[in-house]
Amino acid sequence: MEQLYSQLADCIEFGKINQAAPYPPQFKGMPGADELTQQLLAEGASAGDILSKALIIGMEKIGVKFRENKVFVPQVLMSAKAMSTALVYLKPLFAQNGSDRKGTFIIGTVEGDLHDIGKNLVAMMVEGNGYEVIDLGTDVTAEKFMAAGKEHPDAVIGMSALLTTTMGNMEKIVREIKAAEPNRKVCIGGAPVNDAFAKKIGADSYNPDPQGVVEFLNAMAS
Amino acid sequence: MVTTYTPVTYRFTLEELNIEVEPIYKLMGFDPDDVHEPFPEMIQNELAILAPYCNIQGGYVLVEPVELQDKTIIINGVTFEVGKKVTRYLKNSQRMALFTCTAGEGISARSKQFMDNGDMLEGYITDVIGSVIVETAMDRIHNYIKNEYSLMGENTTNRYSPGYCNWSVGEQFKLFSFLPDNFCNVSLSESALMHPIKSVSGFIGLGTDVKFIEYLCDNCNSTNCIYRNLK
Incomplete structure (x- = not known):
């Protein structure tokens, strides 16, 4: 075997x-x-x-x-x-x-942004590493993330942005999620964002590659 | 008084562009001399059937005078905050071609359909081919401009776009204000995302003393730019 x-x-x-x-x-x-x-x-x-x-x-x-x-x-x-x-x-x-399954991961590209290849790559890597993945697609509002969070209370939320112009939407979404659920874990990724931006907007983690997201989720799950 | 500029437009078929696989391999990250199946076959198969999904068009308006300062370019009272790097590259421009070009909506729709069906690899391949199509079409337009103005003793610069070389993508709105509405069927979303997605826009500088830089990437420290060392 x-x-x-x-x-x-x-x-x-x-x-x-x-x-x-x-x-x-x-x-x-x-x-x-x-x-x-x-x-x-x-x-x-x-x-x-x-x-x-x-x-x-x-x-x-x-x-x-x-x-x-x-x-x-x-x-x-x-x-x-x-x-x-x-x-x-x-x-x-x-x-x-x-x-x-090790846990649940909610993922989406933030409101105003339609890029999804990076997001899909992360979703697949996370799924292959033993998590259930709820993929909300692109152009996802704070309300949609929060509604999915209600259905999956223990899920970690991940979001991506490829445009500098949608980083503001990412900040708004993270702040709204954290205001409603301070203990909800949120991670971010995408070309224009970095660790400093994650800290500034109150996200729990920034990861430059899919494996980093898996490692963050594993740390949360252990 | 509102200044209007005369637009110049072009249309291409996929066949006319004679897309090569090398830039597709490079954009995927591969060494073109070391690509194994199934990728070459998948790319060839996709290229063979993509023509009906393409609506390739592009064009430009020529604007002058242009005023270059340390970090900004002023055109007809509109200040573009392009940053030091881009102003340096466009130094000595006497006029500029403000362009846009698109591969059309069909390619992005096809890519999305693949992805929605769970065929991520196929969707990715279509997406990358779309990027190469629009860049190849814009290379043609760039060459037309270069050839036309070289007859008048003028040179052209590289192409520079909002979103690259530290030039904010939000500046797209200013750029598009110089183009006719829905020029070449390209429009902007509230977040400055071009529709169709497989579209490009930007500046080309023209003048007797401007320079085309062969190894532009060597002067940039961006590590996540999709165009890095592509050409």
Whole structure:
């Protein structure tokens, strides 16, 4: 069983979706995330174990490589695709047993901003690292973030902005959330923001890359 | 008195632009000599079917006189707070082309549709191709301007845009005030975001003593600019 977990973690890290997929070349003809997840379940592995012993391991490795500029967005998205393939089998099982997830993360691009590639990348990395992700999309108002927060009282809220002109909206949203729920954890990201801005607006964390968000969430969950 | 400027516009088909894969690879972060499948095939497949989704157009108005100060450029009473870096790059400009260019709404809509369906990689590839299309179209327009004014003994600068080189993206509103309404079907949101998303805008300086800088990125310390070392 341990060998299968390790193989599946490699498939996630290198973006091997299924046996038929030609990518990556060194895995050609070998089983992918699809087949290995099914095999693990058939052999009695729990969804939680598959998540923690394979998916999280693979996504952490690709996240670190991305941070170190050893891989780029397309390779991370291939990993995410392999992860999504595995999650198709695991999600129904998580629904039966919510405790398999580490927590919930609400994410959105702030009001006035329609950029979503960075936000999607973070959402996928966080999901692959064992969290339920509530993706509110783009152009998200404070009211929408807060409504989602009401439905998920223990969730951490993450928000992104790509434009300097929408940093003001981010500040407004964070302040409104914190005024209503001072203990709600909020993290921010996006090209124009930084740690100093996060501190100024009262956010709990700024992360320049998806792996940083995962590490923040892990610290909150532990 | 309101000054009106005569706009010059161009339209392109995707085929006319003859998009190359190298800038697409570079914008994705790859070394163009070291890209493995499935990415080259996915990019080629997407390029082959994107034409109907494109509505590529762009244009400019030529404005003069322009007054360059230490950190600002004044055009017809409007002060652009471009910062020291951009004023230095545009030094000696006698006139400026204020431009916009777009790949059209269809590409962004297609990218978004992919993403909404969970096909993030496909959506990303379409998005990057859209960026390269609009930059390639603007390269053409830039060349037209360069060629036309070189006949009169004038040179052109690089293109400089709000949102880059520490020039606030909020200055888009001033720039667009010089362009006809909905020029080339490009408009601004309240947050200065251009619609369609795959659009560019900015300044090109013209004059007998202006310079085109080959290695612009070497003079900038921005680490998250998508154009860094692209050209």
